[in-house]
Amino acid sequence: MLGGASKKMVDQRLKELEAEGMVLRKVISDRPIAVSYELTDFGRSALKILDDLRVWSESNKL
Numbered sequence: 001m002l003g004g005a006s007k008k009m010v011d012q013r014l015k016e017l018e019a020e021g022m023v024l025r026k027v028i029s030d031r032p033i034a035v036s037y038e039l040t041d042f043g044r045s046a047l048k049i050l051d052d053l054r055v056w057s058e059s060n061k062l
Helices: 005-018 043-046 047-057
Strands: 024-030 032-039
Touching: 005 024, 005 032, 043 047
Parallel strands: none
Antiparallel strands: 024 032
16 A cells, blocks of 8 residues: 555556656566656646645645
8 A cells, every 4th residue: 555545546547647648657677577657747847736736725724
């Protein structure tokens, strides 16, 4: 579990984010399989919006 999310759930969401162009998946090793993820330019462009949403939700106690 990662923050209450199952591995399957996290894997599925990462696949969706990769398909949407938000993250880039890099294979580090084949055996054993090891991958890393990083934000694309498109993904980084959402950071300001997400931070603004976080600030808004905290100020409204949501």
